[in-house]
Amino acid sequence: MFTWLSMATWSPYVVGAGIGVLVWVAFLLSDRPLGASTAYAKTAGMVELAVSKKKATAMPYYRKFTPTVDWQWMIVVGIIIGGFLSAWIGGTFSVFIVPPLFAGVFSADPPLRIAVALIGGILMGLGARWAGGCTSGHGISGTLQLSVASWIAVICFFAGGILVAGMIFGFPFLSGG
Protein backbone atom coordinates (compact mmCIF):
# COMPACT_ATOMS: atom_id res chain seq x y z
CA MET A 1 0.00 0.00 0.00
CA PHE A 2 2.69 2.46 1.02
CA THR A 3 4.86 1.76 -2.04
CA TRP A 4 1.84 2.58 -4.13
CA LEU A 5 1.13 5.81 -2.24
CA SER A 6 4.80 6.79 -2.44
CA MET A 7 5.00 6.45 -6.23
CA ALA A 8 5.72 9.86 -7.78
CA THR A 9 2.93 9.55 -10.34
CA TRP A 10 -0.06 7.35 -11.17
CA SER A 11 -1.58 6.47 -14.52
CA PRO A 12 -3.99 9.21 -15.71
CA TYR A 13 -6.69 6.54 -16.15
CA VAL A 14 -6.37 5.42 -12.52
CA VAL A 15 -6.45 9.05 -11.35
CA GLY A 16 -9.49 9.79 -13.52
CA ALA A 17 -11.35 6.70 -12.31
CA GLY A 18 -10.56 7.70 -8.72
CA ILE A 19 -11.99 11.19 -9.31
CA GLY A 20 -15.09 9.54 -10.84
CA VAL A 21 -15.56 7.53 -7.63
CA LEU A 22 -15.11 10.70 -5.54
CA VAL A 23 -17.99 12.26 -7.48
CA TRP A 24 -20.14 9.23 -6.53
CA VAL A 25 -19.27 9.85 -2.87
CA ALA A 26 -20.04 13.58 -3.18
CA PHE A 27 -23.44 12.87 -4.75
CA LEU A 28 -24.31 10.11 -2.31
CA LEU A 29 -23.13 11.54 1.01
CA SER A 30 -23.27 15.29 0.35
CA ASP A 31 -25.92 15.58 -2.38
CA ARG A 32 -23.61 17.88 -4.34
CA PRO A 33 -21.48 17.92 -7.47
CA LEU A 34 -17.72 18.20 -6.92
CA GLY A 35 -16.53 21.71 -7.83
CA ALA A 36 -13.82 24.13 -6.80
CA SER A 37 -14.71 27.61 -8.02
CA THR A 38 -17.63 28.27 -5.61
CA ALA A 39 -15.13 28.31 -2.73
CA TYR A 40 -13.30 31.23 -4.35
CA ALA A 41 -16.56 33.21 -4.65
CA LYS A 42 -17.22 32.51 -0.97
CA THR A 43 -13.72 33.71 -0.07
CA ALA A 44 -14.29 36.92 -2.05
CA GLY A 45 -17.50 37.34 -0.06
CA MET A 46 -15.57 36.89 3.21
CA VAL A 47 -13.19 39.67 2.13
CA GLU A 48 -16.13 41.95 1.24
CA LEU A 49 -17.71 41.13 4.63
CA ALA A 50 -14.51 42.04 6.46
CA VAL A 51 -14.33 45.38 4.60
CA SER A 52 -17.98 46.33 4.91
CA LYS A 53 -20.55 44.03 6.46
CA LYS A 54 -23.47 46.21 5.40
CA LYS A 55 -22.43 46.38 1.78
CA ALA A 56 -21.56 42.70 1.48
CA THR A 57 -24.84 41.45 2.91
CA ALA A 58 -26.70 43.70 0.44
CA MET A 59 -24.95 42.16 -2.59
CA PRO A 60 -27.31 39.76 -4.36
CA TYR A 61 -24.52 37.38 -5.44
CA TYR A 62 -23.49 36.65 -1.84
CA ARG A 63 -27.08 35.81 -0.98
CA LYS A 64 -26.85 33.02 -3.58
CA PHE A 65 -23.34 31.99 -2.54
CA THR A 66 -23.11 32.78 1.16
CA PRO A 67 -19.62 33.69 2.44
CA THR A 68 -19.39 30.82 4.91
CA VAL A 69 -16.99 28.01 5.70
CA ASP A 70 -18.88 24.94 4.50
CA TRP A 71 -18.51 21.76 2.43
CA GLN A 72 -17.56 23.60 -0.73
CA TRP A 73 -14.99 25.80 1.00
CA MET A 74 -13.41 22.81 2.73
CA ILE A 75 -12.99 21.07 -0.63
CA VAL A 76 -10.35 23.63 -1.66
CA VAL A 77 -8.64 23.49 1.77
CA GLY A 78 -8.58 19.71 1.35
CA ILE A 79 -7.11 19.93 -2.16
CA ILE A 80 -4.17 21.97 -0.82
CA ILE A 81 -3.55 19.38 1.94
CA GLY A 82 -4.01 16.44 -0.46
CA GLY A 83 -1.63 18.00 -3.00
CA PHE A 84 0.94 18.47 -0.23
CA LEU A 85 0.58 14.90 1.09
CA SER A 86 0.85 13.38 -2.37
CA ALA A 87 3.93 15.41 -3.28
CA TRP A 88 5.57 14.87 0.14
CA ILE A 89 5.00 11.10 0.23
CA GLY A 90 5.93 10.80 -3.44
CA GLY A 91 9.15 12.75 -2.96
CA THR A 92 8.23 15.40 -5.55
CA PHE A 93 7.56 18.28 -3.12
CA SER A 94 9.59 21.33 -4.10
CA VAL A 95 9.05 25.03 -3.46
CA PHE A 96 9.39 27.34 -6.47
CA ILE A 97 7.81 30.46 -7.94
CA VAL A 98 8.57 30.11 -11.66
CA PRO A 99 7.64 26.76 -13.31
CA PRO A 100 10.43 25.33 -15.54
CA LEU A 101 8.50 25.71 -18.82
CA PHE A 102 7.75 29.39 -18.10
CA ALA A 103 11.36 30.01 -17.04
CA GLY A 104 12.66 28.40 -20.24
CA VAL A 105 10.41 30.32 -22.63
CA PHE A 106 10.14 33.71 -20.88
CA SER A 107 12.09 34.48 -17.76
CA ALA A 108 13.22 32.84 -14.53
CA ASP A 109 12.63 36.17 -12.72
CA PRO A 110 9.75 35.82 -10.24
CA PRO A 111 8.10 39.27 -10.82
CA LEU A 112 7.02 38.48 -14.40
CA ARG A 113 5.54 35.10 -13.45
CA ILE A 114 3.80 36.62 -10.42
CA ALA A 115 2.19 39.34 -12.58
CA VAL A 116 1.13 36.83 -15.25
CA ALA A 117 -0.28 34.39 -12.68
CA LEU A 118 -2.26 37.18 -11.03
CA ILE A 119 -3.75 38.39 -14.33
CA GLY A 120 -4.51 34.78 -15.38
CA GLY A 121 -6.15 34.12 -12.02
CA ILE A 122 -8.36 37.21 -12.27
CA LEU A 123 -9.54 36.20 -15.76
CA MET A 124 -10.13 32.65 -14.56
CA GLY A 125 -12.10 33.69 -11.45
CA LEU A 126 -14.24 36.05 -13.51
CA GLY A 127 -14.83 33.44 -16.23
CA ALA A 128 -15.53 30.58 -13.82
CA ARG A 129 -18.28 32.46 -12.01
CA TRP A 130 -19.59 33.92 -15.27
CA ALA A 131 -19.92 30.41 -16.75
CA GLY A 132 -21.23 28.99 -13.45
CA GLY A 133 -18.39 26.53 -12.87
CA CYS A 134 -14.84 25.47 -13.65
CA THR A 135 -12.91 22.46 -14.99
CA SER A 136 -14.17 20.34 -12.08
CA GLY A 137 -17.72 21.69 -11.58
CA HIS A 138 -18.58 21.86 -15.28
CA GLY A 139 -15.70 19.89 -16.83
CA ILE A 140 -16.14 16.72 -14.77
CA SER A 141 -19.21 16.85 -12.46
CA GLY A 142 -21.45 18.59 -15.00
CA THR A 143 -20.45 16.68 -18.10
CA LEU A 144 -20.88 13.32 -16.36
CA GLN A 145 -24.46 14.32 -15.52
CA LEU A 146 -24.86 14.93 -19.27
CA SER A 147 -25.59 18.61 -18.64
CA VAL A 148 -25.94 20.61 -21.87
CA ALA A 149 -24.42 23.75 -20.30
CA SER A 150 -21.43 21.80 -18.94
CA TRP A 151 -20.50 20.19 -22.28
CA ILE A 152 -20.72 23.60 -23.99
CA ALA A 153 -18.73 25.17 -21.12
CA VAL A 154 -15.89 22.63 -21.33
CA ILE A 155 -15.67 23.06 -25.12
CA CYS A 156 -15.38 26.84 -24.58
CA PHE A 157 -12.76 26.38 -21.80
CA PHE A 158 -10.54 24.42 -24.19
CA ALA A 159 -11.33 26.55 -27.27
CA GLY A 160 -10.37 29.72 -25.38
CA GLY A 161 -7.42 28.00 -23.70
CA ILE A 162 -5.97 26.51 -26.91
CA LEU A 163 -6.37 29.85 -28.73
CA VAL A 164 -4.73 31.95 -26.01
CA ALA A 165 -1.99 29.37 -25.24
CA GLY A 166 -1.23 29.36 -28.99
CA MET A 167 -1.04 33.16 -29.00
CA ILE A 168 1.36 33.05 -26.03
CA PHE A 169 3.53 30.10 -27.08
CA GLY A 170 3.18 30.34 -30.87
CA PHE A 171 0.94 27.42 -31.96
CA PRO A 172 3.69 24.72 -32.06
CA PHE A 173 1.13 22.16 -33.33
CA LEU A 174 0.59 24.18 -36.55
CA SER A 175 4.24 24.07 -37.52
CA GLY A 176 4.10 20.27 -37.59
CA GLY A 177 7.01 20.07 -35.27
Next chain:
Amino acid sequence: MALEKIRSNSHVQIVLGLLIGIAFGFLLQKGEVTEYGVIIGQLLLSDFTVVKVMLSAILVGMIGVHVMKAKGLVRLHCKAGSIGATVVGGLIFGAGFAVLGYCPGTAAGAFGSGALDAAVGMAGIVIGAGLFARLFPYLERKILNKGVFPAETIPDMLGVRPAWVVVVVGIFIVGVLTVLAELGL
Protein backbone atom coordinates in the same frame (compact mmCIF):
# COMPACT_ATOMS: atom_id res chain seq x y z
CA MET B 1 -33.14 7.70 6.24
CA ALA B 2 -29.47 7.57 7.26
CA LEU B 3 -28.37 9.41 4.12
CA GLU B 4 -30.63 12.36 4.89
CA LYS B 5 -29.13 12.59 8.38
CA ILE B 6 -25.59 12.72 6.96
CA ARG B 7 -26.52 15.25 4.28
CA SER B 8 -28.26 17.63 6.66
CA ASN B 9 -25.62 17.59 9.41
CA SER B 10 -23.44 20.64 8.68
CA HIS B 11 -20.57 19.49 10.93
CA VAL B 12 -20.41 16.10 9.24
CA GLN B 13 -20.51 17.87 5.87
CA ILE B 14 -17.55 20.10 6.75
CA VAL B 15 -15.49 17.00 7.65
CA LEU B 16 -16.68 15.21 4.49
CA GLY B 17 -15.76 18.23 2.35
CA LEU B 18 -12.28 18.21 3.85
CA LEU B 19 -11.82 14.44 3.31
CA ILE B 20 -13.16 14.49 -0.26
CA GLY B 21 -10.96 17.53 -0.95
CA ILE B 22 -7.85 15.76 0.41
CA ALA B 23 -8.53 12.71 -1.79
CA PHE B 24 -9.19 14.99 -4.79
CA GLY B 25 -5.96 16.96 -4.25
CA PHE B 26 -3.99 13.73 -3.75
CA LEU B 27 -5.32 12.32 -7.05
CA LEU B 28 -4.75 15.56 -9.00
CA GLN B 29 -1.13 15.71 -7.80
CA LYS B 30 -0.45 12.00 -8.52
CA GLY B 31 -1.95 12.52 -11.98
CA GLU B 32 0.50 15.42 -12.63
CA VAL B 33 -2.37 17.74 -13.63
CA THR B 34 -1.23 20.13 -10.89
CA GLU B 35 1.82 20.88 -13.06
CA TYR B 36 1.98 24.05 -15.12
CA GLY B 37 3.88 22.26 -17.91
CA VAL B 38 1.26 19.49 -18.17
CA ILE B 39 -1.68 21.92 -18.39
CA ILE B 40 0.04 24.20 -20.92
CA GLY B 41 1.13 21.04 -22.80
CA GLN B 42 -2.54 20.07 -23.07
CA LEU B 43 -3.54 23.49 -24.41
CA LEU B 44 -0.66 23.27 -26.93
CA LEU B 45 -1.92 19.77 -27.85
CA SER B 46 1.43 18.14 -27.07
CA ASP B 47 0.50 16.36 -23.79
CA PHE B 48 -2.92 14.73 -23.38
CA THR B 49 -2.73 13.90 -19.65
CA VAL B 50 -5.47 16.42 -18.74
CA VAL B 51 -7.89 15.00 -21.33
CA LYS B 52 -7.11 11.41 -20.23
CA VAL B 53 -7.81 12.24 -16.56
CA MET B 54 -10.99 14.16 -17.38
CA LEU B 55 -12.45 11.57 -19.78
CA SER B 56 -11.70 8.68 -17.37
CA ALA B 57 -13.37 10.63 -14.55
CA ILE B 58 -16.41 11.42 -16.72
CA LEU B 59 -16.75 7.76 -17.81
CA VAL B 60 -16.60 6.29 -14.30
CA GLY B 61 -18.58 9.13 -12.69
CA MET B 62 -21.29 9.09 -15.37
CA ILE B 63 -22.01 5.37 -15.05
CA GLY B 64 -22.08 5.42 -11.22
CA VAL B 65 -24.17 8.57 -10.87
CA HIS B 66 -26.75 7.38 -13.42
CA VAL B 67 -26.99 3.92 -11.81
CA MET B 68 -27.49 5.53 -8.37
CA LYS B 69 -30.03 7.94 -9.85
CA ALA B 70 -31.99 5.07 -11.41
CA LYS B 71 -32.03 3.41 -7.96
CA GLY B 72 -33.33 6.64 -6.39
CA LEU B 73 -30.21 7.19 -4.27
CA VAL B 74 -29.08 10.51 -5.76
CA ARG B 75 -30.51 13.39 -7.75
CA LEU B 76 -28.86 15.36 -10.52
CA HIS B 77 -27.61 18.92 -10.03
CA CYS B 78 -27.57 20.41 -13.50
CA LYS B 79 -27.46 24.14 -14.00
CA ALA B 80 -29.34 25.80 -16.82
CA GLY B 81 -26.92 27.61 -19.13
CA SER B 82 -27.05 30.20 -21.85
CA ILE B 83 -24.86 31.63 -24.60
CA GLY B 84 -24.42 34.83 -22.56
CA ALA B 85 -23.31 32.97 -19.43
CA THR B 86 -21.79 29.64 -20.50
CA VAL B 87 -20.13 30.58 -23.81
CA VAL B 88 -18.91 34.07 -22.87
CA GLY B 89 -17.82 32.98 -19.37
CA GLY B 90 -16.28 29.78 -20.75
CA LEU B 91 -14.12 31.69 -23.24
CA ILE B 92 -12.94 34.13 -20.53
CA PHE B 93 -12.14 31.11 -18.34
CA GLY B 94 -10.21 29.55 -21.23
CA ALA B 95 -8.09 32.68 -21.61
CA GLY B 96 -7.34 32.60 -17.87
CA PHE B 97 -6.56 28.86 -18.11
CA ALA B 98 -3.82 29.56 -20.68
CA VAL B 99 -2.38 32.60 -18.87
CA LEU B 100 -2.37 31.07 -15.38
CA GLY B 101 -1.60 27.48 -16.42
CA TYR B 102 -3.68 26.02 -13.58
CA CYS B 103 -7.43 25.81 -12.94
CA PRO B 104 -9.24 26.56 -9.64
CA GLY B 105 -8.88 22.98 -8.36
CA THR B 106 -5.41 22.19 -9.70
CA ALA B 107 -4.05 25.57 -8.52
CA ALA B 108 -4.86 24.52 -4.94
CA GLY B 109 -3.15 21.15 -5.48
CA ALA B 110 -0.15 22.83 -7.11
CA PHE B 111 0.16 25.25 -4.17
CA GLY B 112 0.12 22.26 -1.81
CA SER B 113 2.94 20.63 -3.76
CA GLY B 114 5.07 23.77 -3.51
CA ALA B 115 4.19 25.95 -6.52
CA LEU B 116 3.99 29.46 -5.08
CA ASP B 117 2.87 30.96 -8.43
CA ALA B 118 -0.27 28.84 -7.99
CA ALA B 119 -0.95 30.62 -4.68
CA VAL B 120 -0.72 33.95 -6.53
CA GLY B 121 -3.14 32.49 -9.10
CA MET B 122 -5.53 31.51 -6.30
CA ALA B 123 -5.49 35.09 -5.00
CA GLY B 124 -6.24 36.23 -8.56
CA ILE B 125 -9.18 33.81 -8.80
CA VAL B 126 -10.61 35.28 -5.58
CA ILE B 127 -10.25 38.79 -7.03
CA GLY B 128 -11.87 37.67 -10.32
CA ALA B 129 -14.75 35.98 -8.46
CA GLY B 130 -15.22 39.12 -6.37
CA LEU B 131 -15.23 41.23 -9.52
CA PHE B 132 -17.95 39.00 -10.95
CA ALA B 133 -20.01 39.37 -7.76
CA ARG B 134 -19.71 43.16 -8.06
CA LEU B 135 -20.75 43.06 -11.73
CA PHE B 136 -23.43 40.40 -11.20
CA PRO B 137 -26.57 42.63 -11.00
CA TYR B 138 -25.57 44.40 -14.24
CA LEU B 139 -24.48 41.20 -16.06
CA GLU B 140 -27.66 39.42 -15.02
CA ARG B 141 -29.78 42.16 -16.60
CA LYS B 142 -27.72 42.53 -19.77
CA ILE B 143 -25.93 39.32 -20.72
CA LEU B 144 -26.33 36.21 -18.56
CA ASN B 145 -29.84 35.33 -19.70
CA LYS B 146 -29.23 35.84 -23.43
CA GLY B 147 -29.74 32.70 -25.51
CA VAL B 148 -30.83 30.27 -22.79
CA PHE B 149 -30.22 26.63 -23.81
CA PRO B 150 -33.37 24.61 -24.62
CA ALA B 151 -32.83 21.94 -21.92
CA GLU B 152 -30.72 21.19 -18.85
CA THR B 153 -29.57 17.73 -19.91
CA ILE B 154 -28.71 16.06 -23.22
CA PRO B 155 -31.31 13.26 -22.72
CA ASP B 156 -34.02 15.92 -22.09
CA MET B 157 -32.93 17.88 -25.15
CA LEU B 158 -33.03 14.79 -27.38
CA GLY B 159 -36.12 13.34 -25.71
CA VAL B 160 -34.47 9.96 -25.11
CA ARG B 161 -33.80 7.85 -22.01
CA PRO B 162 -30.60 8.82 -20.12
CA ALA B 163 -29.34 5.21 -20.32
CA TRP B 164 -28.97 5.47 -24.11
CA VAL B 165 -26.97 8.67 -23.87
CA VAL B 166 -24.76 7.13 -21.14
CA VAL B 167 -24.00 4.21 -23.50
CA VAL B 168 -23.27 6.46 -26.51
CA VAL B 169 -21.10 8.90 -24.52
CA GLY B 170 -19.34 5.92 -22.87
CA ILE B 171 -18.47 4.40 -26.27
CA PHE B 172 -17.34 7.85 -27.50
CA ILE B 173 -15.00 8.29 -24.48
CA VAL B 174 -13.50 4.79 -24.81
CA GLY B 175 -13.00 5.51 -28.53
CA VAL B 176 -11.20 8.82 -27.93
CA LEU B 177 -8.98 7.29 -25.21
CA THR B 178 -8.12 4.36 -27.51
CA VAL B 179 -7.23 6.67 -30.42
CA LEU B 180 -5.03 8.82 -28.13
CA ALA B 181 -3.23 5.68 -26.88
CA GLU B 182 -2.82 4.33 -30.45
CA LEU B 183 -1.33 7.63 -31.58
CA GLY B 184 1.05 7.52 -28.63
CA LEU B 185 -0.15 10.90 -27.34
